[in-house]
Amino acid sequence: MIRIPHERSPQMKGIRQLAEHLDISIGTVSRALNGKADVNEETRKRVLAAAEEFGYVANQSGRSLRQGTTNVIGLMIESSKETVENSDNFFLGVTDGLQSVFSRHNLDLVMLPCPSDEDPYEYLKRMVARRVVDAMIISATQRIDKRIDLLVKAKIPFVALGRSSSGGNFTWIDLDFEGVATCAVDRLVSKGHRRIAIAAPSSEINLGYVFVDAYRKALEKHGIVYDPELVIRVKSSEQGGYRAGDELLQIKDRPTAIILIYELMAIGLYRRLVEAGIVPGRDLAVIGFREEPRARFLQPTLTCFRISLPDLGAALAETLLAGMPVYSEIYHDNAHSRIWPLKLVPAESDAFLMQPEA
């Protein structure tokens, strides 16, 4: 038996070559490949087999141009220094959940990292105008966020991970910062604390406002007067936590408890406290934010809140699809913004009871 190896892959550039090889029209090849109903089963089998053999997959640009849709969803990531240090694997954790939904519809997810020296707004504008994606997921929403206005105006389907004052009526999913702040304050108050500090981000990120507001309301509910001095503004990072410790130590009539808005702050805070001879969970109550593998080593263990990132990702995906005409029917039930709950994971860092003052 003689094999002619070179005949096997005769420049299988596109659908035309595949059709020629099969001696049928490109239209039929296309229909067969795309699972259209009106194709002879025998023909379809031949086409599929040949495509598999030659590794043919439709050129995305050709498809997109013709269909007016890219079947790609973009997840915008800001790779600013602060985000890099903060986000740890938040996005990679969410990604799998997103894809579990998108894959049902042959939609591909791409992450679009905005360069740190480019304005996020301009970056997004360019990506949107070029039509590289059908829809967008944005995150790290700011209180005033022009990106949202842009997306609304351009009528690009999108969902935001985070609320914002901008954009009017857009769809978002946000973590339950109110719930976390309220739960943390309630818990601390029940253990006898009255002077409760909070470490909040120094940036204009929207969650900072939400968190501090809820903290304030929770305090007032317990008849505790809100003291602006106890709101410590620092960077959302390990270093920020260290600084928060610094500032905490300088407050006269020192707080007996602190709530952190970002999990890795706990690492820096613990270090600063240890340096000052203060033991978390004995001399000062600490409640962290998101449960995080990296913070699990902390001694004493950190009271924090649990969240399933894949589930959050899936919810984001379903909410996004609910806003896209083609899929809106299927995901009709998800067509609303919502608050994503977190679950308290009690640990040692806030376990002690305050002695009531004499």
Add this chain to the structure above:
Amino acid sequence: MIRIPHERSPQMKGIRQLAEHLDISIGTVSRALNGKADVNEETRKRVLAAAEEFGYVANQSGRSLRQGTTNVIGLMIESSKETVENSDNFFLGVTDGLQSVFSRHNLDLVMLPCPSDEDPYEYLKRMVARRVVDAMIISATQRIDKRIDLLVKAKIPFVALGRSSSGGNFTWIDLDFEGVATCAVDRLVSKGHRRIAIAAPSSEINLGYVFVDAYRKALEKHGIVYDPELVIRVKSSEQGGYRAGDELLQIKDRPTAIILIYELMAIGLYRRLVEAGIVPGRDLAVIGFREEPRARFLQPTLTCFRISLPDLGAALAETLLAGMPVYSEIYHDNAHSRIWPLKLVPAESDAFLMQPEA
């Protein structure tokens, strides 16, 4: 003065509308926008102004189809559970360096996260066949890595972060695992250690082989017999570090030092050691791998190795472009694989001297 707001944005869908509005041909609009030389300066200005006004940017699918190039570079990310836990912000750190180079040529970077339930090979194959990117950056290379054979065969320009036995003569950049292993062994031996353990990954990732090989050679250089029992295979994670501590404690004639192949292992290892009443840097010498902000809190401070991720990213980008016909001339000097050095950051975890045995 009367404004007719609706006239301002007359369905500015594409180049045709823009051309009509300017009353010139689409060819001229295209040439003006793309900075071709043979365009009247006056005309160019008008075109640019109108494009800015209407927010026109060329549709990427149209461009790609015509030019046969997407001007997009893909960075494949494996979002497998293990990778998610490990990679922390490694990729986001590299991203900025990549973009600093790509942006010089108007190339966009997209991250392509492979779903954890999809075979990385099949995923890559699909992405490549669809021509969504002009070139690829892959990482986490395995000892045998079909992805590399695929890319070579498909003649897609690519660069690998990591070596592999597959693919023959492809271009890669890899961290200097040999240098790190050798430096660590030399350092420990000079402090009197003879029984030096190593924590290596249990997976087939190529760096594991490289690292252990170099460790072995370094030992032999000092006349120390390689003992397979001292190679502890664990997951590259904090948990893996904890397990490594476990196994270390069970070794009869316990090692006096351990070298870690992954930075976050140190966190788990420290915890296990503390539980056993063993103080790192006093009872056991520990050398970590990459310097990492999250591991900086460790007490005693961890001896490790420094690397600039943005610089690594830029090097990857330049090496990749050197392999793309259009850019090969400019980046001719980067057209070679290479080992990326790391710099020792001495700290406390291995600072003590061993007492010579009687």
Add this chain to the structure above:
DNA sequence: CTGAAAGCGCTTACAG
């Protein structure tokens, strides 16, 4: 310096 036209690789009415 500009315009008219071809064609990149597809999908999809439309005819048969």
Add this chain to the structure above:
DNA sequence: CTGAAAGCGCTTACAG
């Protein structure tokens, strides 16, 4: 069930 043809939005030889 299949084929022939149009056309998605661009860029680029080619003519003038």
